[in-house]
Amino acid sequence: MSKQTQGTMLMVGAMAGMVWLVAFVALMVVGDYGFSPALFLSLGVAGVVAIVLLRGFHRKPAETDTHRTRSAAPTPAQHSATAPGASSEDHATGPYGAAPTAVYNRPDPAPVTPQGTVDAPADMTAGRRPQTLSAPRASGADDLKQIKGVGPKLEELCNSMGIYHFDQIAHWDHAEVVWVDDNLEGFKGRVSRDDWVAQARQLAAGEDTDFSKRVESGSVY
Numbered sequence: 001m002s003k004q005t006q007g008t009m010l011m012v013g014a015m016a017g018m019v020w021l022v023a024f025v026a027l028m029v030v031g032d033y034g035f036s037p038a039l040f041l042s043l044g045v046a047g048v049v050a051i052v053l054l055r056g057f058h059r060k061p062a063e064t065d066t067h068r069t070r071s072a073a074p075t076p077a078q079h080s081a082t083a084p085g086a087s088s089e090d091h092a093t094g095p096y097g098a099a100p101t102a103v104y105n106r107p108d109p110a111p112v113t114p115q116g117t118v119d120a121p122a123d124m125t126a127g128r129r130p131q132t133l134s135a136p137r138a139s140g141a142d143d144l145k146q147i148k149g150v151g152p153k154l155e156e157l158c159n160s161m162g163i164y165h166f167d168q169i170a171h172w173d174h175a176e177v178v179w180v181d182d183n184l185e186g187f188k189g190r191v192s193r194d195d196w197v198a199q200a201r202q203l204a205a206g207e208d209t210d211f212s213k214r215v216e217s218g219s220v221y
Contacts, residue, residue, distance in 0.1 A: 012053045020046030127179030130172050132162025142166045145221060146203055146212035149194030152221065154187050169200035 024042035027033040033041070141164040144155045161183070163169065172180070172191075181191045191197075202209055214220050 016046045016050035019049045128175040130176035136164035147199045148211040166200045166204035170204045
């Protein structure tokens with residue numbers, strides 16, 4: 001018998017003896033039992049108490065051992081992390097090379113341009129000043145009034161900006177048209193609205209337009 005079992009038996013015996021003594025005195029004094037009945041009943045009570053205590057002491061160690069066994073069982077994560085013969089580096093890389101690295105803060109995909117639309121070039125929103133002249137050429141300034149949409153006041157404004165000839169206007173690109181449209185004080189947007197560039201190309205090439213013929217004949221101004 002082990003020392004732990006001996007200690008348990010002694011403790012159970014002491015507690016059962018105390019229960020017997022208390023029960024015997026209670027039956028004799030309070031219950032008014034005779035000596036023999038009180039002795040018999042108190043011994044029965046003490047025996048029951050001793051059996052209950054013994055079962056309780058034997059059950060607790062077993063349950064504790066079972067709990068310890070379950071706690072000691074490795075979880076799947078622990079088992080994989082401490083697999084025999086595998087270092088932490090082997091676990092990270094695995095048998096087939098480096099493990100895939102998790103991707104965080106992945107950037108949003110580029111916005112899709114709706115079908116049928118084309119992204120505008122940089123000069124679609126920012127104008128650029130065209131090349132201008134400080135004075136008309138020796139041959140003299142062209143009659144810009146032959147461009148439909150350019151009246152006497154607008155011609156004076158163009159001249160003040162350094163624009164005197166059809167071929168200047170004919171070579172404007174989109175960014176230059178945007179700049180002139182934005183800088184025609186009181187006439188903003190007239191260049192693109194009246195399509196000055198197309199008319200100027202015709203006039204710079206020596207061709208007439210229906211409107212230029214009317215201006216030359218004096219029927220407009």
